[in-house]
Amino acid sequence: MIALQHYLVVSAALFSLGMLGILTRRNAVNVLMGVELVLNSANLNLVAFSRFGPGNLQGQLFAVFVIVIAAAEVAVALAIVLTLYRLRRTPNLDDADILRG
Amino acid sequence: MGSLQDVLTSVSRFGPELILTGALLLVVVVDSTGVAWRNGVNRVLTVAGLLLALVRCAELRGVSAEIFGGMAVVDPVAVFFKALLIGASLLVVLAFTFRNSRELHGLGQGEFYALLLAVTLSNVLMAAANDLAMLYLALEMVSITSYVMVAYMKGDRMSNEASLKYILFGAVSTGAMLYGLSLLYGLTGTTSLPAIRDFLAAGISESNRFAVYAIALLVFAGFGFKTASVPFHFWCPDVYQGAPTPVTAFLSVAPKAAGFAIMMRFFYQGLAVPRTDPWDLAGTIDWVRVLMLISVLTMTVGNVAALTQTNMKRLLAYSSIAHAGYIMMGVVALSQNGAQSLMIYLLAYLVMNLGAFLVVTVVHLHEGTFDLRDYPGLYRRAPFLTVAMAVFLLSLMGIPPLVGFMGKLYVFAAVVERGPSYYWYAAVGAVNAAIAAFYYARVLKTMIIDAAPVEKPRLRLAFADAAWVGVLVLANVLPLLWWGRIDGWARASLSLYAGR
Amino acid sequence: MSAEAVIFYVFAAITVLSGAVVVLARSLIYSAFALLFTFFGVAGLYVLLGADFLAATQLLIYVGGILVLLLFGVMLTHKLYDLDLRSEVTQFLPGLIVAAGLFAILTATVVRTHWAGGAGRPPAATTAEIGRLFMSQYLLPFEAASILLLVALMGAAMIVRRKKEA
Numbered sequence: 209m210i211a212l213q214h215y216l217v218v219s220a221a222l223f224s225l226g227m228l229g230i231l232t233r234r235n236a237v238n239v240l241m242g243v244e245l246v247l248n249s250a251n252l253n254l255v256a257f258s259r260f261g262p263g264n265l266q267g268q269l270f271a272v273f274v275i276v277i278a279a280a281e282v283a284v285a286l287a288i289v290l291t292l293y294r295l296r297r298t299p300n301l302d303d304a305d306i307l308r309g
Numbered sequence: 310m311g312s313l314q315d316v317l318t319s320v321s322r323f324g325p326e327l328i329l330t331g332a333l334l335l336v337v338v339v340d341s342t343g344v345a346w347r348n349g350v351n352r353v354l355t356v357a358g359l360l361l362a363l364v365r366c367a368e369l370r371g372v373s374a375e376i377f378g379g380m381a382v383v384d385p386v387a388v389f390f391k392a393l394l395i396g397a398s399l400l401v402v403l404a405f406t407f408r409n410s411r412e413l414h415g416l417g418q419g420e421f422y423a424l425l426l427a428v429t430l431s432n433v434l435m436a437a438a439n440d441l442a443m444l445y446l447a448l449e450m451v452s453i454t455s456y457v458m459v460a461y462m463k464g465d466r467m468s469n470e471a472s473l474k475y476i477l478f479g480a481v482s483t484g485a486m487l488y489g490l491s492l493l494y495g496l497t498g499t500t501s502l503p504a505i506r507d508f509l510a511a512g513i514s515e516s517n518r519f520a521v522y523a524i525a526l527l528v529f530a531g532f533g534f535k536t537a538s539v540p541f542h543f544w545c546p547d548v549y550q551g552a553p554t555p556v557t558a559f560l561s562v563a564p565k566a567a568g569f570a571i572m573m574r575f576f577y578q579g580l581a582v583p584r585t586d587p588w589d590l591a592g593t594i595d596w597v598r599v600l601m602l603i604s605v606l607t608m609t610v611g612n613v614a615a616l617t618q619t620n621m622k623r624l625l626a627y628s629s630i631a632h633a634g635y636i637m638m639g640v641v642a643l644s645q646n647g648a649q650s651l652m653i654y655l656l657a658y659l660v661m662n663l664g665a666f667l668v669v670t671v672v673h674l675h676e677g678t679f680d681l682r683d684y685p686g687l688y689r690r691a692p693f694l695t696v697a698m699a700v701f702l703l704s705l706m707g708i709p710p711l712v713g714f715m716g717k718l719y720v721f722a723a724v725v726e727r728g729p730s731y732y733w734y735a736a737v738g739a740v741n742a743a744i745a746a747f748y749y750a751r752v753l754k755t756m757i758i759d760a761a762p763v764e765k766p767r768l769r770l771a772f773a774d775a776a777w778v779g780v781l782v783l784a785n786v787l788p789l790l791w792w793g794r795i796d797g798w799a800r801a802s803l804s805l806y807a808g809r
Numbered sequence: 810m811s812a813e814a815v816i817f818y819v820f821a822a823i824t825v826l827s828g829a830v831v832v833l834a835r836s837l838i839y840s841a842f843a844l845l846f847t848f849f850g851v852a853g854l855y856v857l858l859g860a861d862f863l864a865a866t867q868l869l870i871y872v873g874g875i876l877v878l879l880l881f882g883v884m885l886t887h888k889l890y891d892l893d894l895r896s897e898v899t900q901f902l903p904g905l906i907v908a909a910g911l912f913a914i915l916t917a918t919v920v921r922t923h924w925a926g927g928a929g930r931p932p933a934a935t936t937a938e939i940g941r942l943f944m945s946q947y948l949l950p951f952e953a954a955s956i957l958l959l960v961a962l963m964g965a966a967m968i969v970r971r972k973k974e975a
Binding site: 209210212213214215216217218220221222223224225226227228229231232233235237238240241242244245248251252255256257258259260261262263264265268269271272273275276277278279280281282283284286287288289290291293 | 811813814817821824825828829831832837840841844847848851854855857858859860862863866867870871874875878879881882883885886900901903904905907908909911912915916919920924925926927928929930932935938939942943947950954957958961962964965966968969
Binding site for chain 1: 441442445446449453456457460463464466469470472473476477480481484485487488490491492494495498499500
């Protein structure tokens with residue numbers, strides 16, 4: 209019998225994997241992929257709670273908006289990465305070092 | 310809920326947002342025509358739209374209700390923040406123009422005005438959000454429009470790097486926040502903030518306590534990012550330095566204020582019981598201690614890091630991080646006075662910070678530099694500007710009788726009146742204010758006392774620049790005269806919509 | 810094991826294993842295609858949870874939109890004839906420890922907590938209901954999201970455009 213906890217553990221795994229990608233990757237596009245994993249894990253949570261909780265659709269609707277926001281975010285992020293590449297010929301984060309603390 | 314009747318009533322209370330949306334769409338259409346005079350028209354449209362929206366905010370006084378099926382709320386606190394946020398945008402549009410900002414020279418104007426209107430609309434929606442979905446949507450709207458504004462100087466490497474750091478950091482923080490919000494939905498079974506509050510006020514069982522802590526921490530990732538609090542402040546200096554200065558000035562006041570609005574609403578309304586004063590945590594978790602720690606770290610990191618900065622934009626960035634720490638004192642105080650002090654500090658912070666950034670912009674326009682080491686001798690060359698900068702810096706320091714002092718007075722008073730256990734916290738705040746005085750004074754000393762290595766001619770300011778600097782100086786000095794009314798307005802705005 | 814359990818484990822495995830490939834693969838193209846499988850796995854889990862509209866939306870937007878955009882990003886940021894699409898990894902061990910710790914804490918939290926109970930929502934068609942909700946209770950976020958998309962579109966186009974302004 210598949211219960212709520214099964215889905216939550218899967219989403220926790222996705223969240224952790226996403227964070228791993230964000231923390232260890234140098235390429236901006238890879239970091240973006242990590243972010244997408246995190247957003248998907250949250251969405252999975254929302255849909256699972258919608259299914260096993262009081263039975264309202266609020267979780268699913270929230271998830272639809274998250275998908276929309278993710279699309280807008282990726283569009284802007286890639287526009288910025290593309291410009292970075294044009295100016296510097298590399299999408300690597302470590303090479304973005306003009307701004308120093 | 311959700312019926313046509315509800316929608317019609319909601320629309321009648323949605324005036325400011327509708328005006329902003331209308332202005333935004335008009336600006337986009339006008340800009341797409343490609344006519345030669347479209348820039349002037351767009352500027353007029355933007356200013357008119359913001360003014361009208363501000364006026365409509367006044368009509369919403371005294372209303373306290375949910376609108377649009379519980380997605381947003383109109384209450385005195387929301388109206389106060391709407392006025393503050395729209396006012397901030399209006400000041401930025403009027404004082405910083407494409408003429409006096411060297412960085413924006415030659416760039417497209419229509420998109421800038423459209424983005425500004427969009428970010429204002431998003432800020433306003435964020436301050437009034439009553440549901441988790443709306444909260445997240447509004448927060449991301451503010452973030453995404455800000456990313457684009459920071460990337461505006463697309464040919465400039467620093468601007469591009471800044472926007473990349475901003476968007477990646479922001480996406481990660483808001484992603485973590487979203488995970489926390491999803492867990493909150495699972496815990497309470499609803500996404501509506503009043504219902505969440507009722508659920509939590511009924512008590513949290515022992516097995517759920519850890520989950521609530523984890524949720525609060527994750528959600529704070531998003532709030533901390535928006536208000537640039539430690540440890541989510543790392544993007545701030547780079548982004549402030551790389552973005553065009555008008556955008557930096559705007560980011561330092563408006564999204565930060567909106568972030569505090571939503572933090573206040575979430576923690577006061579969601580995780581506390583507003584039936585007594587001071588407000589009671591009533592079985593919910595003790596987030597006050599954690600916020601206190603974060604506030605102390607934020608102030609200290611901001612002030613200490615600012616001591617060694619020579620780039621004016623970075624210095625002001627660290628300064629605004631420190632001020633976020635002071636503003637958080639109002640949240641920590643968890644009382645009517647605490648909420649009022651937060652709102653007053655934000656008002657004061659708006660005029661002091663914008664003033665400082667305006668002076669930096671004007672100096673950059675004439676001198677082409679943001680480096681403090683190029684500032685010596687400015688007193689001889691631009692006495693009016695230097696005196697104005699002195700007013701703004703003294704206000705930031707918290708020297709009476711300027712408006713910055715009033716802000717600090719209120720937050721310190723709100724914290725101290727909570728009792729002896731809060732005294733150490735107020736003491737840390739005071740020490741920080743003293744540390745901050747060092748670097749503000751250093752800027753003043755450089756401008757006034759230090760002699761320039763080479764004698765240069767006097768700066769001739771454009772009338773508009775001088776006028777707006779003057780207006781902001783007055784805004785820092787005069788409020789003391791009308792303090793009763795300002796205090797009264799803030800106090801009257803203090804009622805949070807309490808739920809169905 | 811019931812059919813539901815088998816399907817769940819299959820999709821869960823697809824999702825988590827592809828996620829691992831996304832994060833660990835050396836080549837960007839491998840990561841991108843693994844991400845494709847992750848999205849598919851999540852869509853399958855949505856169907857299992859009775860969210861049919863959401864599963865379709867996931868495939869259309871995530872796979873059909875976002876993933877394609879990411880692939881464009883990957884392709885356009887490398888020289889055309891240079892197939893060395895490698896991506897470097899920095900400081901892997903600390904990151905791994907943090908991620909593993911996160912997973913442990915989250916799993917413990919998730920299993921111990923009493924989530925909001927209730928009747929639950931047995932899988933049924935959701936599209937009509939969601940459509941109704943968009944037009945009634947969720948009207949404001951719906952309209953706000955459309956403004957967001959307009960502004961994001963405009964902003965992204967503005968950033969990338971090369972034409973000099975007057």
